[in-house]
Amino acid sequence: LTSEHSNVVGIKDSGGLVSRFAELVRRVGSRLRILAGTGDMVLPALALGAHGAIVAVANVAPRLCVQLYEAFKRGDLEKARELQVKLNYLNEVVVKKYNQLSAIKAAMGLLGLRVGSPRHPYAPLGEKEVSEVFRVLKEIGLIAGRGPDLA
Known part of the structure; x- marks a missing residue:
């Protein structure tokens, strides 16, 4: 080629x-x-x-991705492994479980980034799905608080 x-x-x-x-x-x-x-x-x-x-998940967790890369480059494989586990958990929800575009936009919105809603034919995630995305963001340390105000 x-x-x-x-x-x-x-x-x-x-x-x-x-x-x-x-x-x-x-x-x-x-x-x-x-x-x-x-x-x-x-x-x-x-x-x-x-x-x-x-990777798509870098839209949501760019620092985590950079930290993983840097940990690997300096030979800190334990730290790189720890970060990869977090990245996998986030990736499972925002890339694999739900519509990738909708879930990434929901996650970015939860992180305070104004990205708007997905365009047709995609739909925004529902309340249950957004709550799960929030929970994962919180569990891996990307967000704090009690949860999204979906009212």
Whole structure:
């Protein structure tokens, strides 16, 4: 691919399979930048030789993602593992359990960011779902308080 297209400089793998990611690193890691594309693969991908990550959950937890990357780079694998566990928990709710766009917008709104509602055909999360997103944000230390005022 790179011999035919000189402007290709990297690959983002969103497949989520460690074995496939490892094979990608083995085959093209010396020629291309390889990036993790799913939040639950950041630390495993870095350990396999990824150069970084582009993940949806970073919209909600950018500092957590940067802290994970920095912990890995300085060799603090225990801290990196701790942060990956938090990222996985958040990723399960805002990327996998509910509509990703709606859940990310809900989470960002709960964090005080004015992002508006999802556009058609997507709908905002319901009260129950927003409460769950809040609970997860609180459990991983991204937000404080008693919960969203949904009245």
